[in-house]
Amino acid sequence: MFRIFGPPGTGKTTTLLNMVDKALESGIAPQEIAFLAFTRKAANEAKERASTRFGLDPKTDLYFFRTLHSLAFRLLNIKAKDLMQKKHYDELSDMIGFSLNVKANPHVEDSPIATADHPILSLINLSRLKKSTLISEYNTTDIPFSWDEVDYVARSYDKYKKIKGLIDYTDMLSLFAQDPKRVIPNFKLCFLDEAQDLSPLQWDIAYALNDQCEKMYVAGDDDQSIYRWAGADTDTFINLPGGSEVLEQSYRIPKAVHEVANRIVGRIQNRFPKTYNPRDVEGTVQRLSTLDDINLDQDDWLIMAQANYMLTSLADDLKSRGYLFERNGSRSISSKLSTAVNAWESVRKGGTLDEPSAKVMYSCMSGNGKKIARGKKNIEGDLFTFETLVEHHGLLATKDMIWSEALDRIPDSDRAYITALLRRGEKFNAVPRIRLSTIHGTKGGEATNVVLFTDLTNAALNTQGDDLHRVFYVGVTRTLANLFIVEPDDYTRAYAI
Numbered sequence: 001m002f003r004i005f006g007p008p009g010t011g012k013t014t015t016l017l018n019m020v021d022k023a024l025e026s027g028i029a030p031q032e033i034a035f036l037a038f039t040r041k042a043a044n045e046a047k048e049r050a051s052t053r054f055g056l057d058p059k060t061d062l063y064f065f066r067t068l069h070s071l072a073f074r075l076l077n078i079k080a081k082d083l084m085q086k087k088h089y090d091e092l093s094d095m096i097g098f099s100l101n102v103k104a105n106p107h108v109e110d111s112p113i114a115t116a117d118h119p120i121l122s123l124i125n126l127s128r129l130k131k132s133t134l135i136s137e138y139n140t141t142d143i144p145f146s147w148d149e150v151d152y153v154a155r156s157y158d159k160y161k162k163i164k165g166l167i168d169y170t171d172m173l174s175l176f177a178q179d180p181k182r183v184i185p186n187f188k189l190c191f192l193d194e195a196q197d198l199s200p201l202q203w204d205i206a207y208a209l210n211d212q213c214e215k216m217y218v219a220g221d222d223d224q225s226i227y228r229w230a231g232a233d234t235d236t237f238i239n240l241p242g243g244s245e246v247l248e249q250s251y252r253i254p255k256a257v258h259e260v261a262n263r264i265v266g267r268i269q270n271r272f273p274k275t276y277n278p279r280d281v282e283g284t285v286q287r288l289s290t291l292d293d294i295n296l297d298q299d300d301w302l303i304m305a306q307a308n309y310m311l312t313s314l315a316d317d318l319k320s321r322g323y324l325f326e327r328n329g330s331r332s333i334s335s336k337l338s339t340a341v342n343a344w345e346s347v348r349k350g351g352t353l354d355e356p357s358a359k360v361m362y363s364c365m366s367g368n369g370k371k372i373a374r375g376k377k378n379i380e381g382d383l384f385t386f387e388t389l390v391e392h393h394g395l396l397a398t399k400d401m402i403w404s405e406a407l408d409r410i411p412d413s414d415r416a417y418i419t420a421l422l423r424r425g426e427k428f429n430a431v432p433r434i435r436l437s438t439i440h441g442t443k444g445g446e447a448t449n450v451v452l453f454t455d456l457t458n459a460a461l462n463t464q465g466d467d468l469h470r471v472f473y474v475g476v477t478r479t480l481a482n483l484f485i486v487e488p489d490d491y492t493r494a495y496a497i
Helices: 012-025 040-054 068-075 086-096 119-129 134-138 147-164 169-178 200-211 234-239 255-265 308-320 335-348 355-363 386-392 412-424 465-476
Strands: 002-005 033-037 065-067 102-104 114-116 187-192 213-220 244-246 284-288 301-305 325-327 434-438 447-453 479-486
Touching: 002 012, 012 033, 012 040, 012 187, 012 213, 033 040, 033 068, 040 065, 065 068, 068 169, 068 200, 086 147, 119 134, 119 147, 119 169, 119 200, 134 147, 169 200, 187 200, 200 213, 255 284, 255 465, 255 479, 301 308, 308 325, 308 412, 308 434, 335 355, 335 386, 335 412, 447 465
Parallel strands: 002 213, 002 244, 033 065, 033 187, 187 213, 284 479, 301 434, 301 447, 325 434, 447 479
Antiparallel strands: 102 114
């Protein structure tokens, strides 16, 4: 394997995509290239770029541009009926007396698989990804369950899957790793991105891929490895034998921020030595005691903290001040509310609505003869004007009513926020300029202005030094121009930058 180390903003993924371009230009068939990524976003970016440039079919020609989990899912020919679904977790929950919450898995590109969001099952999954014993992982955790409870759930879970003939998210990798050469095609080239985040189980698959291809490139940055708590095996990437290359020019980080980043990364003991250059812009680094000292009215902002709860009071403050923002990927105002308000203001001023917009608007209005005539809440059609809504669909609200009067089913808290947004002149459908996120949640992102809180949770205070240094290194290196470091209330519970 040949390693490509990509410090922040040096274009690691772009470098890999350029290598894919050259391979295709040289005549290598797209089916002989595997581009594997840790996330769907990276895999899809590579697929879309190659598809556009070379006129390739993303479904057939670029079949091996996908995540590792998706590769396992497809090559093992797993069917949807073989996967643990919500109904199975619900049934298991009833059987063993534990509520095993379920959510969709964002990492599996084209699989309907579900994952159980419960601390015990997360611990079971972690031990399997790390190829360690469950008891050893339990002894390093503080989950509020006894070992007897953990062991009982683990045995019950394993028995249930065997009886039902089902597999879960990690089972796909385990089955793949048992005999990967049986199903992995021979590749001319294989690219594996974000390698610093691979678990020991995933490294087994990476080694098998290496054996089945003529040349394999693994790319990543050990300094940005912030998922060791989730099983990432950074040491394997650091100590991997073979050649390597360090990308030396950052296209993101300005000089002033680069100095701060170098101070932090210099604290990391276990790392691959590397240097890189900032872009030729000075940038700024400022220290603040409160966010009241900065103006958020212009440009884009990324505001980060080590834990999500640390952002709650800030989110409340931004709402009261009428700012539109995004928190951990979710907009501060739902698409339903923004659609309803925009629809009402448009239609009462002479505009037309399509059926989806009209339905959303009606859902925010009282029926039973108040704003809509009794029995007229169900609306169907192609396009609607104010007049057609009145004549054919029971609209009783009048044109002189503004949104807050007509849309009387909007909760008071949302009503107050929408009023503040309108007062500030925010456009509901715009991409939010302000993003709130944990540092872990924004890895790979960037912004002109970055605000970083330095407060630490109790768990972080006991975190191994290298892991904590890497987290805040990732935080400061999201910056395109201006870094704002918010001083903590208690310096004994903060990271020193």
